[in-house]
Amino acid sequence: MTDRTDAPRSRRERPAKPALTRTGIVSAAIAILRAEGLQKVTMRRLAQELDTGPASLYVYVRNTAELHAAVLDELLGTVGPAPTEGDWRERLERVLTAYTAMLFEHPTLARSALTARPSGPNYLNLIETLLALLAEGEVPPAQAALGVDLLLLHATATAAEHGADSAPDEDWDALRRTVEGISERTHPHIAALADVLLSTEDPQGRLSWGFRTLIAGIERNAVAD
Amino acid sequence: MTDRTDAPRSRRERPAKPALTRTGIVSAAIAILRAEGLQKVTMRRLAQELDTGPASLYVYVRNTAELHAAVLDELLGTVGPAPTEGDWRERLERVLTAYTAMLFEHPTLARSALTARPSGPNYLNLIETLLALLAEGEVPPAQAALGVDLLLLHATATAAEHGADSAPDEDWDALRRTVEGISERTHPHIAALADVLLSTEDPQGRLSWGFRTLIAGIERNAVAD
DNA sequence: ACCTGAACACCGTTCAAGT
């Protein structure tokens, strides 16, 4: 029994505990996200980081989902402005790629974005940019509106899918074994296409193909009235 | 101190506690899913239902993600066979719609399907069906393989998005307010398209438009080598 | 081999009480 005084030792570290604000909370959340991933961005952990109790955060943030949405919108500011060079299709693809790249770094965030769509300023700017590009391509307005939804959903879903938190390759390995062991009799098409279906190379190319395919479809597929 | 014998009273209820099996676990999981949603399909709740401790389940199931994947594959058996009438495009859309409808009933399951892709027999059958239909439409094989991915990802993501577990309309209301209050100066395209962007009517039509758009793109957009 | 009690290390959210 050496030294029984486990008094507030941490007091020295964080000297002038800053007042809580919504922005302060969000940036603390981003710091944790960057350092340890979204799964650690919990009310409790965040409160600990801010030297308070979890209950205090509920003054500024309705719940965990809202917190995650705020984090995403903040990160959206990172994506950067629309490119000015090249065909509208090229520029559109570039914007979407930038958005996807950001989400690829935080796949769990992408997953949460699927359910809690952000509504912050940066998200609005992104939508405006995409609509402007489609307008430049003379895509009819109604088609463009649905198209933006489609493009953003695809980008978000691709990032979310990529983000296997836990065992990334384990269930993928299972799929590979199943596909490779498949009977040509019962599943001729899968057997014939096993390579392509399982190919994991050139994800950039896949993503790009996806966007171009969507854009081609959006250009052509009129909205019924 | 009345009666100190709190002996196994539940013994009477569940008379011949059945032996644990993987299939038994999965169907108990589906029962809970149907009755109370995926968020209640936890190891602990499931164990309770099966009259055992959570640790016992780990003999048959690696973790929660794997359990969810097994549940999804089981439910995939519900979707039914490929339709035989109509244009290949129509039939393709019908299969996808059936798959999506199933996921719409369990949106949280869709969300988990995004990360833990199932690899069970029913999933394989679905892929085979889709590939066959694209082959019938004379879509080149490589394009078809990527296309199936694209279509399934879209269907799954649409269902996942739809599944706001908690407050479904709350952040959507926030989005609506933001969009309606937007400046025509800074965001002219959004302002002009507010109706379409916020329109929530005819989700069937939206989904259908999405599938047709994807199919149109897939038909046209060759895979670069 | 299969099963389990108990523990470890966490969660979100609420609420009554304090400042």
Next chain:
DNA sequence: ACCTGAACACCGTTCAAGT
């Protein structure tokens, strides 16, 4: 008004021990 301690009602997963 803002902040908080403490509680409520849960989680997933592991591990040593039992049968």
